[in-house]
Amino acid sequence: xxxxxxxxxxxxxxxxxxxxxxxxxxxxxxxxxxxxxxxxxxxxxxxxxxxxxxxxxxxxxxxxxxxxxxxxxxxxxxxxxxxxxxxxxxxxxxxxxxxxxxxxxxxxxxxxxxxxxxxxxxxxxxxxxxxxxxxxxxxxxxxxxxxxxxxxxxxxxxxxxxxxxxxxxxxxxxxxxxxxxxxxxxxxxxxxxxxxxxxxxxxxxxxxxxxxxxxxxxxxxxxxxxxxxxxxxxxxxxxxxxxxxxxxxxxxxxxxxxxxxxxxxxxxxxxxxxxxxxxxxxxxxxxxxxxxxxxxxxxxxxxxxxxxxxxxxxxxxxxxxxxxxxxxxxxxxxxxxxxxxxxxxxxxxxxxxxxxxxxxxxxxxxxxxxxxxxxxxxxxxxxxxxxxxxxxxxxxxxxxxxxxxxxxxxxxxxxxxxxxxxxxxxxxxxxxxxxxxxxxxxxxxxxxxxxxxxxxxxxxxxxxxxxxxxxxxxx
Amino acid sequence: xxxxxxxxxxxxxxxxxxxxxxxxxxxxxxxxxxxxxxxxxxxxxxxxxxxxxxxxxxxxxxxxxxxxxxxxxxxxxxxxxxxxxxxxxxxxxxxxxxxxxxxxxxxxxxxxxxxxxxxxxxxxxxxxx
Numbered sequence: 360x361x362x363x364x365x366x367x368x369x370x371x372x373x374x375x376x377x378x379x380x381x382x383x384x385x386x387x388x389x390x391x392x393x394x395x396x397x398x399x400x401x402x403x404x405x406x407x408x409x410x411x412x413x414x415x416x417x418x419x420x421x422x423x424x425x426x427x428x429x430x431x432x433x434x435x436x437x438x439x440x441x442x443x444x445x446x447x448x449x450x451x452x453x454x455x456x457x458x459x460x461x462x463x464x465x466x467x468x469x470x471x472x473x474x475x476x477x478x479x480x481x482x483x484x485x486x487x488x489x490x491x492x493x494x495x496x497x498x499x500x501x502x503x504x505x506x507x508x509x510x511x512x513x514x515x516x517x518x519x520x521x522x523x524x525x526x527x528x529x530x531x532x533x534x535x536x537x538x539x540x541x542x543x544x545x546x547x548x549x550x551x552x553x554x555x556x557x558x559x560x561x562x563x564x565x566x567x568x569x570x571x572x573x574x575x576x577x578x579x580x581x582x583x584x585x586x587x588x589x590x591x592x593x594x595x596x597x598x599x600x601x602x603x604x605x606x607x608x609x610x611x612x613x614x615x616x617x618x619x620x621x622x623x624x625x626x627x628x629x630x631x632x633x634x635x636x637x638x639x640x641x642x643x644x645x646x647x648x649x650x651x652x653x654x655x656x657x658x659x660x661x662x663x664x665x666x667x668x669x670x671x672x673x674x675x676x677x678x679x680x681x682x683x684x685x686x687x688x689x690x691x692x693x694x695x696x697x698x699x700x701x702x703x704x705x706x707x708x709x710x711x712x713x714x715x716x717x718x719x720x721x722x723x724x725x726x727x728x729x730x731x732x733x734x735x736x737x738x739x740x741x742x743x744x745x746x747x748x749x750x751x752x753x754x755x756x757x758x759x760x761x762x763x764x765x766x767x768x769x770x771x772x773x774x775x776x777x778x779x780x781x782x783x784x785x786x787x788x789x790x791x792x793x794x795x796x797x798x799x800x801x802x803x804x805x806x807x808x809x810x811x812x813x814x815x816x817x818x819x820x821x822x823x824x825x826x827x828x829x830x831x832x833x834x
Numbered sequence: 835x836x837x838x839x840x841x842x843x844x845x846x847x848x849x850x851x852x853x854x855x856x857x858x859x860x861x862x863x864x865x866x867x868x869x870x871x872x873x874x875x876x877x878x879x880x881x882x883x884x885x886x887x888x889x890x891x892x893x894x895x896x897x898x899x900x901x902x903x904x905x906x907x908x909x910x911x912x913x914x915x916x917x918x919x920x921x922x923x924x925x926x927x928x929x930x931x932x933x934x935x936x937x938x939x940x941x942x943x944x945x946x947x948x949x950x951x952x953x954x955x956x957x958x959x960x961x962x963x
Contacts, residue, residue, distance in 0.1 A: 515929055818878070823875065824946070827951070
């Protein structure tokens with residue numbers, strides 16, 4: 360098979376994808392021409408000028424207690440040790456093992472920082488210095504009481520698997536700004552996978568064509584498994600092999616029109632071929648200065664892995680990757696994740712230390728390089744944790760009220776919304792996950808109601824029928 | 835085909851035949867809310883696809899359902915807010931229906947957007963956590 364026929368096939372494969380995409384595409388997506396859809400990676404215009412070019416989504420898997428990080432509650436301290444008052448417990452459906460414990464006060468020391476006066480506990484001393492670049496959303500709420508369900512809602516706007524992740528919608532709507540790298544990269548960190556809701560289902564393309572799924576990068580110098588050319592195989596041999604595979608796929612595609620899996624695979628071989636050089640270079644930190652590496656906590660046991668992931672994220676932003684999804688994990692076997700049903704002090708001590716310096720370093724580094732204005736950093740989790748205790752010294756899942764934050768990417772720093780006096784439920788400035796998703800899309804120049812894909816006879820949207828942009832935090 | 839259109843008449847007919855229809859005429863429970871959710875999503879999709887006939891059927895279904903929900907809460911004490919939410923949502927469904935019949939799908943989309951917000955606002959107050 361010649362290169363020309365291979366290219367023909369890939370063009371046709373793209374056309375198949377394009378046709379599938381066109382079939383499902385809402386009329387309102389601002390696409391200049393059908394030709395752009397022949398390649399799922401082809402850049403597409405936003406609905407309106409974007410404030411952010413890239414998103415770094417910091418998913419705190421397992422759900423930290425924002426009552427011990429950002430949401431200072433003197434009343435909870437005052438009421439510590441007492442049962443949850445009836446006035447707060449009304450209509451509350453809890454699933455805590457062993458019943459709802461007495462109110463549990465934070466043991467941390469709190470201070471207000473920066474010009475915005477944001478409260479931050481001593482779990483996060485480095486991040487506390489960056490608060491003037493952060494918009495805290497203190498009235499977040501969601502649904503579900505399990506990690507898997509709430510994590511699906513956070514990432515896909517659905518309560519069951521099958522919907523596309525937000526990063527997939529972004530890639531679908533905007534294409535890729537770098538043809539040699541995936542537009543949606545996932546950087547999982549940590550040991551184990553405890554806590555649930557952190558697997559591939561949260562970066563799946565769902566019902567969108569398979570080409571839009573997130574690409575998980577591994578740790579180490581070779582970010583994508585089997586990407587490097589095997590030892591003893593020269594470039595020509597590899598090229599010939601790829602051409603043969605393309606030829607076979609072309610043959611198979613003749614009887615499988617509209618098979619987006621096959622078309623995506625054919626495209627992915629070519630992308631992988633290009634990524635043999637681009638991906639290792641993108642994650643090669645040897646060219647970073649010692650000062651930069653230190654800024655992210657690289658080299659220190661507690662922060663090395665997460666810091667490495669965040670420095671990679673910055674390098675991917677510099678290479679115009681649109682959506683980078685960093686999933687937190689335990690830095691060692693002493694804890695599982697942020698999921699502190701017991702011994703919260705120890706758990707959050709370890710987890711906070713692993714992310715505090717790297718995240719502060721990321722914000723400072725992006726700002727120093729002039730990238731923060733065009734990079735939206737999102738810090739969130741599937742839910743928060745309860746003000747009442749569990750197991751004596753832990754906290755249970757709290758979908759009713761917690762804190763998330765955004766920085767950069769055209770976001771106005773400050774504090775928006777609040778929980779009640781003990782931090783149980785969102786009370787003002789209530790932000791559902793749909794609203795957070797709508798706001799992220801808005802900063803990327805996308806109207807969440809105008810990005811549509813037809814699936815099973817319905818026009819589906821990234822945020823379903825919900826989702827309002829949080830205008831109060833848009834600069 | 836939405837769930838309410840399929841199940842509501844059957845359910846009501848069954849209750850009437852059995853002579854067991856409640857005075858409220860409708861059970862406002864999880865099943866009904868899931869049906870409303872499905873119909874609202876169907877309406878949203880049909881408006882986006884400019885399928886006037888299907889969208890109008892969904893909108894009519896919601897108008898009828900929310901009229902019953904309003905009536906249900908109207909017979910209960912201390913439910914002024916719920917009556918208000920149901921009335922407002924019924925009005926928005928009617929507004930969407932009017933726009934659909936006029937083939938003004940932009941106006942219909944806005945009405946549906948407001949309708950789903952109204953659903954959320956009501957849930958904030960009444961949906962048990």
